[in-house]
Amino acid sequence: MLEVKDVHQYYGGSHILRGVSLQARAGEVTVVLGRNGVGKTTLLKSLMGLVPIKSGGIVFNGQAVHTAAPYVRAHLGMGYVPQGREIFARLTVQENLQMGLATRPAGTPVPPQLFELFPVLQQMLGRRGGDLSGGQQQQLAIARALASKPKVLILDEPTEGIQPNIIKDIGRVLRQLADQGLDGEPMAILLVEQYYDFAEALADRYLVMERGEVIASGPGSEMQEKGIRQLVAI
Numbered sequence: 001m002l003e004v005k006d007v008h009q010y011y012g013g014s015h016i017l018r019g020v021s022l023q024a025r026a027g028e029v030t031v032v033l034g035r036n037g038v039g040k041t042t043l044l045k046s047l048m049g050l051v052p053i054k055s056g057g058i059v060f061n062g063q064a065v066h067t068a069a070p071y072v073r074a075h076l077g078m079g080y081v082p083q084g085r086e087i088f089a090r091l092t093v094q095e096n097l098q099m100g101l102a103t104r105p106a107g108t109p110v111p112p113q114l115f116e117l118f119p120v121l122q123q124m125l126g127r128r129g130g131d132l133s134g135g136q137q138q139q140l141a142i143a144r145a146l147a148s149k150p151k152v153l154i155l156d157e158p159t160e161g162i163q164p165n166i167i168k169d170i171g172r173v174l175r176q177l178a179d180q181g182l183d184g185e186p187m188a189i190l191l192v193e194q195y196y197d198f199a200e201a202l203a204d205r206y207l208v209m210e211r212g213e214v215i216a217s218g219p220g221s222e223m224q225e226k227g228i229r230q231l232v233a234i
């Protein structure tokens, strides 16, 4: 389980995260919603150690990780799918997947389950990442993050700019991962998302951020009655 306690973060003098707390549990999809610029990406980067936090705690499976380097967090089982995918355009699909194994001993194979989740990647193993469609790149980014068999998968707007049929596939995969992971063990999914319908369909728990703070949270089943769509409408 990933536990975030009262995290504060600044870019220079700008106070971006103002006491954010949340929990992401195995077997659940936890969705973070909020309008542009409220600090969602900064929150995920802080969780991965890509930006330092000023105060607060990040505890992963009982271990404090908020001063650990990003590769240490990855090694402990935190997988990250960044906004915009960040595929290595000149590397092949196979090589991109192998990059996801960087924290594992040399020779660790790419888990074959990835190709059951995303069959298209198997057909495209020799293709360069930059030649894939946006949707295929997003699937590759998720598969790359899964290659090291993380215990929590953290995703930043995986539906951004993606066609509807692939969004559907991604939703199905995220549900399956939460329920049974890659090897039958439930996984924690932490999803930042602006596409409301996708978020509501997947959410076991939701949080809404505004100006660096969590202003609402609860079970996903209550999103409709609490009027969360209106709260995050642009």
Ligand SMILES: Nc1ncnc2c1ncn2[C@@H]1O[C@H](COP(=O)(O)OP(=O)(O)OP(=O)(O)O)[C@@H](O)[C@H]1O
Binding pocket: 011, 014, 016, 034, 035, 036, 037, 038, 039, 040, 041, 042, 043
């Ligand atoms: N590297 C940076 N240096 C200074 N300010 C930054 C930096 N990155 C982001 N910000 C500012 O921090 C605030 C939060 O940005 P962040 O990207 O975390 O928001 P977001 O909720 O993810 O938005 P979006 O949905 O547009 O990605 C914004 O006001 C943004 O301008």
